[in-house]
Amino acid sequence: MEIKVLHQVMEWNQDVSERVKQTLAEHRVCLINMMGSPGAGKTSLIAALIERLRGEFAIGVIEGDITGQIDAEKIAALDIPAVQLNTDGACHIEAMSIEKLLPYFDLDKLDVLFVENIGNLVCPAEFAIGENFRITILSIPEGDDKVAKYPLMFTETSCLALNKCDMLPYFDFDVERVRGDYRGVNPGGPLFGVSAKTGEGMEKLAEWIAGEIRAALA
Amino acid sequence: MEIKVLHQVMEWNQDVSERVKQTLAEHRVCLINMMGSPGAGKTSLIAALIERLRGEFAIGVIEGDITGQIDAEKIAALDIPAVQLNTDGACHIEAMSIEKLLPYFDLDKLDVLFVENIGNLVCPAEFAIGENFRITILSIPEGDDKVAKYPLMFTETSCLALNKCDMLPYFDFDVERVRGDYRGVNPGGPLFGVSAKTGEGMEKLAEWIAGEIRAALA
Numbered sequence: 001m002e003i004k005v006l007h008q009v010m011e012w013n014q015d016v017s018e019r020v021k022q023t024l025a026e027h028r029v030c031l032i033n034m035m036g037s038p039g040a041g042k043t044s045l046i047a048a049l050i051e052r053l054r055g056e057f058a059i060g061v062i063e064g065d066i067t068g069q070i071d072a073e074k075i076a077a078l079d080i081p082a083v084q085l086n087t088d089g090a091c092h093i094e095a096m097s098i099e100k101l102l103p104y105f106d107l108d109k110l111d112v113l114f115v116e117n118i119g120n121l122v123c124p125a126e127f128a129i130g131e132n133f134r135i136t137i138l139s140i141p142e143g144d145d146k147v148a149k150y151p152l153m154f155t156e157t158s159c160l161a162l163n164k165c166d167m168l169p170y171f172d173f174d175v176e177r178v179r180g181d182y183r184g185v186n187p188g189g190p191l192f193g194v195s196a197k198t199g200e201g202m203e204k205l206a207e208w209i210a211g212e213i214r215a216a217l218a
Numbered sequence: 219m220e221i222k223v224l225h226q227v228m229e230w231n232q233d234v235s236e237r238v239k240q241t242l243a244e245h246r247v248c249l250i251n252m253m254g255s256p257g258a259g260k261t262s263l264i265a266a267l268i269e270r271l272r273g274e275f276a277i278g279v280i281e282g283d284i285t286g287q288i289d290a291e292k293i294a295a296l297d298i299p300a301v302q303l304n305t306d307g308a309c310h311i312e313a314m315s316i317e318k319l320l321p322y323f324d325l326d327k328l329d330v331l332f333v334e335n336i337g338n339l340v341c342p343a344e345f346a347i348g349e350n351f352r353i354t355i356l357s358i359p360e361g362d363d364k365v366a367k368y369p370l371m372f373t374e375t376s377c378l379a380l381n382k383c384d385m386l387p388y389f390d391f392d393v394e395r396v397r398g399d400y401r402g403v404n405p406g407g408p409l410f411g412v413s414a415k416t417g418e419g420m421e422k423l424a425e426w427i428a429g430e431i432r433a434a435l436a
Contacts, residue, residue, distance in 0.1 A: 037256045038339045039360025065367050091340035121256045122309035122338055141359030142257025149283050
C-alpha cells in the first residue's frame with residue numbers, strides 16, 4: 001500500500017513538473033536543480049556561479065530549506081532575486097512548490113532560475129521539479145565512496161561538481177575512484193573539480209553551464 | 219491525503235519500534251541509532267567506539283545503506299558481527315527492517331547493537347527503530363549552520379557528536395554557534411567534540427555512551 005501511494009504522488013509530481021517546465025519555456029527561463037548533501041557547499045557554489053554568469057544571464061534563485069532563510073539572505077545580498085522555500089520538515093522539493101513560487105518572480109526578466117534543493121543525497125533525486133538540467137554537488141570531506149553508496153543521485157544528474165577540492169590534501173579522497181564509479185552509473189556525464197571558496201575550476205564549470213543554458217533557451 | 223498516509227505509516231512504525239525495543243529488552247540488548255549526513259563519519263565513529271567499548275560490552279552492528287556493503291565489510295573486519303541492510307532507495311531505516319534483521323544476531327550473546335542509519339540529516343529523525351538512545355553526528359566540513367537548518371535531527375537525539383574536529387583549522391566553523399543552536403532545540407543534550415580519525419575526544423564520548431548502556435541494561 002505504501003508503494004502504491006508513492007507512485008501516485010510521483011506521477012502527480014511528474015505532471016506538475018511538466019507544467020512548470022512548459023511555463024518556464026514560454027517565458028524563456030532555464031531551471032537548474034542543484035542537489036547534494038547538507039554542507040556540500042551548494043549555496044556557495046551558486047554564489048560563485050552567479051558571479052561568473054550574471055554578465056550574460058539574468059538570474060533568480062529559489063532556496064529550499066527545511067526551515068529558516070539563512071541561504072536566501074546570502075543570495076539576496078548579491079542583489080539577485082531570491083525566494084526562500086521552507087518545506088517544514090520535508091526532505092526534498094516537489095514540483096508543486098516550485099509552481100506556487102513562480103509568481104514571485106518576474107519571469108520575463110529572467111533567463112535562469114537556480115533551485116537549491118534540500119541538503120539530501122537521496123530523496124531529491126526522485127522528484128523532478130521542472131528543471132532543464134541537474135547538477136549534483138559532492139564535496140571532498142564527504143568521502144570518495146558516495147557515488148557507490150548513493151547511486152541514484154549521480155545517475156539522475158547532468159553533471160557532477162566535486163566541490164572543496166582545496167581540501168584534497170587533508171582528506172584520503174581518491175578522485176579516480178569517484179570518476180570510475182560516476183562513469184559506471186552515468187557514462188558521458190561531465191565531472192568538474194572545483195572550489196567555490198578559492199575559485200579553482202569554477203571557470204570551466206561556469207562555461208559548461210552557460211553552454212547548457214544557451215542550448216535550453218535556443 | 220498524503221499527510222494522512224504518512225501518519226498511518228508512522229503509527230505503524232511506532233508500534234513495530236516498541237515491539238523491537240521489547241524484544242531487545244528481553245535479551246538485555248541496548249540499541250543505539252547513529253544518524254548524520256552522508257560522509258559525517260558514522261562508520262569511522264562506530265569503529266572508534268567499538269575499539270573503546272568492546273572490553274566491557276559484546277557489540278553487533280547493523281549497517282544501513284541504500285545499496286552495497288562497503289560499511290558492513292569495514293565493521294566485519296574488526297571481528298564484530300555485522301549485517302548490511304540495503305534499503306534499495308529508501309532514505310531512512312524503518313523499525314520493520316530492524317525487526318526482520320534481529321534473527322541474524324545471537325541476541326543472548328550481545329549487549330549493544332549499533333545501527334548506522336542512512337546518511338541523511340532529515341528523514342531518519344522521524345522514524346524510531348526500537349532504539350534506547352540516539353547519537354547525531356555532525357562533521358566540521360558540513361558547516362556550522364546545520365542545527366539551524368535541520369533542527370529535528372538535533373532535537374530528537376540524546377547526544378551530539380561533532381566529528382572531524384581535527385579539521386577545525388581548515389574551515390570557518392563556529393563551534394559556539396552550533397552549541398547555542400543545539401542548546402536552543404535540545405536543552406541539556408550533551409555535545410562532544412571528537413575526531414574518529416585522530417582519537418581526540420573519543421574517550422569522553424565513549425564514557426558517556428558506556429554510562430547510557432549500563433543504565434539501559436540495568
